[in-house]
Amino acid sequence: MNSLSRRRFLKITSASFGAAIAATSMSTVVKGSEKIEEKSGKKIKGVQKIPTFCDICFWKCGAIAYIKDGKLWKIEGHPEDPLSNGRLCPRGTGGIGAHFDQSRLKAPLLRKGPRGKEEFVEVTWDEALDFIAKKMNKIKADHGPEAMALFSHGIGGNFIKHLMKAYGTPNLTAPSFAQCRGPREVGFELTYGDVVGSPERTDIKNTKCLVLIGSHLGENMHNTQVQEFAEAVENGATIITVDPRFSVAASKAKHYLPIKPGTDMALLLAWMNVIVAEKLYNKEFIDNYAFGFEQFEYEIAQYTPEWAYIETTIDPEVIRETAREMARYAPATIIHPGRHTTWYGDDTQRSRAIALLNALMGNWGKKGGLYNPQSVSIPGYPYPPYPKSEKGAADNPHHKYPFAEGAEKISTGLREATLTGDPYPLKGWFVYATNLTQALPNTQETIDAIQKLDLLVVVDVVPSEIAGYADVVLPESVYLERYDDLNTPLFREGFVSLRQPVVEEPDDQKPNWWMAKKLADKLGLGNYFPWKDVEEYLDTRLKSAGLSLDQLKEKGVIKGPEQKIYNDANNPPNFYTSTGKVEFYSLRLKEVGFDPIPKYTKPEEPPIGSFRLLFGRAPVHTFSKTQSNRFLSDLMEENEVWINVDVAKRMGFKNGEYVRLKNQDGILSNKVKIKATERIRTDCVYMVHGFGQRSKMYRQTFNKGASDSQLITKYKIDPLMGGTGMNVNFVTIEWGA
């Protein structure tokens, strides 16, 4: 009934390349994009520049790798690439460390001891893939192809996704939905009939007022957003930052609102109350495009700033003043939808409130607001059709979460199905480039699910924690050594970019496309991989769009024709909701028994002596996958726990001292350093995600800092879409290392 995905795809308008455009509109920025044959001894003297795109996070910034005398030297932003604008973030700049990483997996591994004991033997690729094929065939014969699930992250997963679809399973997922942006996308879809998307459609560089609610841009280094954020700061835009922690973004703000954690919805409702009561909203937009505004107006009247003060601890006058400031600059005002939005379990509704506040600004399709992203279309490879699954996906049995029926599956739903066998048992997991012990909340639950499997395959570049539980570990080439699928994101302008190898693998690592094709052959699915190698695949796709691989290898990035990203009188917005309008009142929510207009739920209070555990990002790391990169670990080897300096003093904790955190369920963390600071409220503690890893094979990271995921034994599931709200855990601070 609530098929979000189908509509989501319908609306993606994309341009195609005119042959002439591709050939003439770009200057060649890179010369000599030849692969260096270091192994054959043919070292090329001097400096070579090879364009590619980054993979240290999923943002996919265009880059140029420099090879000096046959050795990888450095990597810089690709000046023609719209995502990097010639500049990478610190992780991207440190990306060369991934190639040199001493802890890389070197050869395929087969498990010898019990799962999690990290006892393996090295095997050949043939042995490893034969083993997997045999198990996968048995799973299919015994339980059907649906009993295999794929967890993957990033564009590198595309070929394995294709393989799993060919095998016949619909259970393909990534933690980026139910542990990250899912609530935001569903909340916006319900309101506007369209998602925010990645990269976000926020026109930050042209905005006059940017509201950040928990978004810690500058610590969270999504490159283009941070670049645009700095531009907005330079242009004198008003920044309003809402965060229990005085983030870097807070230090750039005109207004810093040190909100009590868990009460963001109250603030949003009060802001809308002021804007409606004082009639500061964009009347023309509301008159033309709002559905259910009268009911909304009526309901919002109860949420006064005075009411919100009791919940949020934010001064009512500050709430009024900031609301007026947003309205003053509208439509060039953005209330940022955030990205990691799985906080408290009512996250889709909070995202809806953010969507509605933006709607009051009338900023849809407006300069400085939420622009209409563009892309170019490169036809897919002409594969045979995939087999149809009769059972359907296992992530959302009995349609429990009515708005999780889109293309993106609930990762934790598949974990649950593995544990319970409902709606049917899952017997095999294929895990590509995502460390599930940290990516999913409650590490123990993930481990328990793994113990139920007949097969766990992990593809990674380093011996991550999840690899320690695998039956087979497949060592992948890092991004600097491989091709991946084409990148054609929805963004300010349409373009295609290429990831291509710039150096060779140091050992017996292989690219994912090679693994997928080889395994397909062994599974009798070779007809789904009719191409000889990835170059032929890429060239076929590019040729069907009037381009060629040779062209793209040289340029790295090719832009499509210019398209409009703002609406105007001749080009009004279209809303693909059931009413064709922006839904202030949602009939679809009402129909399935949810609040048609967002409401506030009081968060649970931390018991006396406990703190709410909050987590976030550092600019030099991505999740738990960069901690052994020498450039990045040099700058941050372990995380710290931020605690208010007065509280620390009262409790007798000193800066730099090691403590452990204990959560409400008695789980004790690794030792972690105290950061006693003015920059956080007294009722919460904060740490950077991705540390406290427990893989002994991954020596550089072993026991460095503490893991938030381990402490997040409790999570509140969003009843609309199955996201896992993770900011609901309380910890005490325990003495001693």
Next chain:
Amino acid sequence: MARYGMVIDTRKCVGCQDCVIACQAENNVPEGFCRDWITTESQGKFPTLQLEIRTERCNHCTDAPCVSCCPTGASHYHDVGGVVLVNHNECIGCKACISSCPYDARYIHPEGYVDKCTFCIHRVEKGQDPACVSVCPTHCMYFGDFDDPNSKVNKLLESRKHHSLIPEAGTKPNIYYLI
């Protein structure tokens, strides 16, 4: 004559340390060492706080004690832009310069000589910005010539409030921070 220096906008800097990594990669700085670094200074009481985030490095001082105290002449002013450099071959590793520098800008390279920021003179002489400046995602760093009255760096100093680090040390540093 030229006098090279930097103007850094602390309002834009987010402390991401991209500048640190770019320098390490560009100049092959050994693991565990750096030629530039980030300092974060906070003032006030929660929630009324002020943060200054600064990227720091050798100030290429006009009156550089590290040059005057060097017994071998290894530490010297380069003839272009007054950039302070260390000639690795002449350096005997006596560390006199390390203790004379009020900014702690120098370190002993594992190969025995003293090393520090060179303003990426090898790039600057080719018309490029130093690596840290060219990589910064917030575009908060500006490199230029203070002897040129029309340079961007001078214009920025004219238009914005600024400060330098430990001016009382009297070394005439050539890096300024916009506030």
